Amino acid sequence: MKQFVLIFSFPLILLASNDAETLYLKNACNSCHGMYAEGMGASPRLQGLREDVLLRRLKDLQQGKTRTAFGSVMISFAKSLDEDQTIEMAKYLSTLKTNVNEDRYEIEYDSAGDGGS
Ligand code: HEC
Numbered sequence: 001m002k003q004f005v006l007i008f009s010f011p012l013i014l015l016a017s018n019d020a021e022t023l024y025l026k027n028a029c030n031s032c033h034g035m036y037a038e039g040m041g042a043s044p045r046l047q048g049l050r051e052d053v054l055l056r057r058l059k060d061l062q063q064g065k066t067r068t069a070f071g072s073v074m075i076s077f078a079k080s081l082d083e084d085q086t087i088e089m090a091k092y093l094s095t096l097k098t099n100v101n102e103d104r105y106e107i108e109y110d111s112a113g114d115g116g117s
Helices: 002-015 019-026 029-033 051-062 072-079 083-095 103-111
Strands: none
Touching (some): 019 083, 029 072, 051 072
16 A cells, blocks of 8 residues: 555655645655545545534644544644644645546455455
8 A cells, every 4th residue: 555655646746736735745644544635444535525624623633532433543643733734734625626546446456356346
C-alpha cells in the first residue's frame, strides 16, 4: 500500500498549488484517508463534506474527542494543524470532488488473489 501512496503522491506534490493540499500530503493525511480524501478502511471519507462539519470534527479531535474505535490514531494528526491550517484544511477538503480512481484498488485486490467481480 505504501508504494501506491508514494507513486500516486509524487505527481500531486509537484502540482500542489494551495497550502492545504500541500499540508494534506506533507502531514501524511493521504496515507490513511487516501489520495483524494476518499477514505480507506477505518479512515472516513473527507472529500466534499460540509466545511463546518469538517472544522468541528477537526476541533473535536484536537481536544481528543473521537467518534470511532480507531479514532485515537487521528488525534495527533489533528493536533499537527494550527488554527489557521485547520480552517484552511476544512475549506480545502470540502471542495474536493468525488472522482475516485477505482483501478488502483482492483490492482491491489488482484495481487492478493481476490478475483473480485
Ligand atoms: C493514522 C491514520 C490517519 C491519519 C494519518 C490521518 N487521519 Fe484523519 N482520521 C483517521 C481516523 C481513524 C478518523 C476517525 C476519527 C474518529 O473516530 O473520530 C479520522 C477522522 C478525520 C476527520 C473527521 C472526519 C469525520 O467524518 O469525522 C478529519 C476531518 C480528518 N480525519 C482529517 C485528517 C487530516 C487533515 C489529516 C492530516 C493532517 C489526517 N486526518 C490524518 C485516521 C487518520
